[in-house]
Amino acid sequence: MTRAKSSFNSPPRCKGSNPWLKLTLDIARKILDAALAKGVENKLKPLVITILDARGCVKLTAAQDGTSLMRAEIAHGKAYGALAMGMGSRALFQRAQEQAYFIGAVNTLAQGRMVPVPGGVLILDGAVLLGAVGVSGDTSDNDEACAIAGIEAAGLKANPG
DSSP: OOOOOOOOOOOOOOTTSOTTOSOOHHHHHHHHHHHHHHHHHTTOOOOEEEEEETTSOEEEEEEOTTOOTTHHHHHHHHHHHHHHHTSOHHHHHHHHHHOHHHHHHHHHHTTTOOOOSSOEEEEEETTEEEEEEEEESSOHHHHHHHHHHHHHHTTOEEEOO
């Protein structure tokens, strides 16, 4: 009996890219571990890190001991805003300063889920959007540095805005 060839074609491979072009749990764990390590290395306040896939679904959320109550929501809001608007939250922060009514209106449409301050960073594999990382717990600049460190440690490109 001869088996028919499958008509399924695997996605095209880009040089240096994940052949399936998606954020796996293993990749998310690498990002998380490296981001947390950066926070410990820099002696930052306790962090919460949230990693969303390209659909906006949570892949991972982790909180170091001693984080304050709203940090998980803030980390999620930074990642969600970056993903929803297609730009890192540093760019959203800048846009909020220049066009406060626009960002306010968009955040109303998003039911208040966006947090337009640095710390939400897009995850890219080449030019393909895989998801976003949101970090909260220290200053926004330090949060962003941890997100970038995590993404780059996983061999991916970070876009903080």
